[in-house]
Amino acid sequence: MVGERGQVARPSGRASRIDALKRLCEGGAIVHIADAAKQLDTSEITIRRDLCDGENGIVCLGGYIMFAEEKGERYSLTHAQGTNTIAKRRVAQEAAKLIEPEDTVFIDAGSTLEHLAPHVPQNANVTVVTQAMNIAESVVRLEGVTLLMVAGVYHAESGTFSSETALQMLREINITKGFFSAAGIHETEGVTCFHFHEVAVKKAAIARSQRRFLVADATKWGKLRPATFAHLSDFEAWIGQDESVAGSSDPA
Structure with a gap:
């Protein structure tokens, strides 16, 4: 009542x-x-x-x-890879334009940024750092791109690794640009994801990135997922803020 x-x-x-x-x-x-x-x-x-x-x-x-x-266990990377692909591809390709020769970039987990990975400039002395299996699988196919895989315990639902060793590895890397995905962007609670095991890695990468970009389409606005890892003010820009896909509510 x-x-x-x-x-x-x-x-x-x-x-x-x-x-x-x-x-x-x-x-x-x-x-x-x-x-x-x-x-x-x-x-x-x-x-x-x-x-x-x-x-x-x-x-x-x-x-x-x-x-x-x-709950976080509901998220499935496999499912997310087949949803809202047009918008994800568009914002990811826009983000890829920011990568320059000699950059060391962090590419976060999720189904949006896997569309960025194939557009990393080849033979340009670019290094890609990631904790995500799907990103790594794409990067290893590129010529002249160095891959630094953040390893640890594998989480199948998100296709990511996490460990204390991973955090220590990130503390020793100078990242020029970091590209971060989100499952929800909330006005007061910040930028969120489904899984708590992702938070420490995301925060460590944010801390080590000289420039930080949030890459997510506008349908993520107003969504609140269980784990907060950042606030909008932590990012130089939100790439995809103006991207609108009617009726879409799928994960990152």
Whole structure:
């Protein structure tokens, strides 16, 4: 039940609270736990206890409440590679124009930037740094391009590697330009992705990049995914901000 000012009437009992939380998350919305507690006129601790068993179709992940199918495990690189390809190819090719001879570039994971990799200038003493298998597979086919693969534990759902060794490797590389993908770009919560294991690598690459570019089409605006890794102010430019694809809502 919703009150006059849009606040959910305080539900009594765990089952009622869970039903109220589900209503807040309708349509795939991801709600901050503090906002949910305010809406339900209850405490964050109570909500966490209600959701601790993960058996009610909704979960609390990283301080956000969402339907279980919205968790990072839902993301599939294979699926993403077959969606919104025209817009992804367009923004990636625009980003590729920024790569110059002698550059050392970081190319982030995801299905958007795999369209950038084939356009890295060949035989121009360019070095590509990446933690993504799909990017590496494309770069190794290019002539005269050096590949630095950030290795570690392989995460099949995102096609990426992560480890402490990877972070140490990134700390020792001078990156002239970094190209970063996103699954969501939110006005207050920042630039987000599905998987928490990607955050440390992305942040390390951002820290080592002299110039940083966000490469994502405009449909990512307003989307909030579980893990924040940056804010728009961290980037020199958002390539694809004006790209509009009606009806699209697919991942990075």
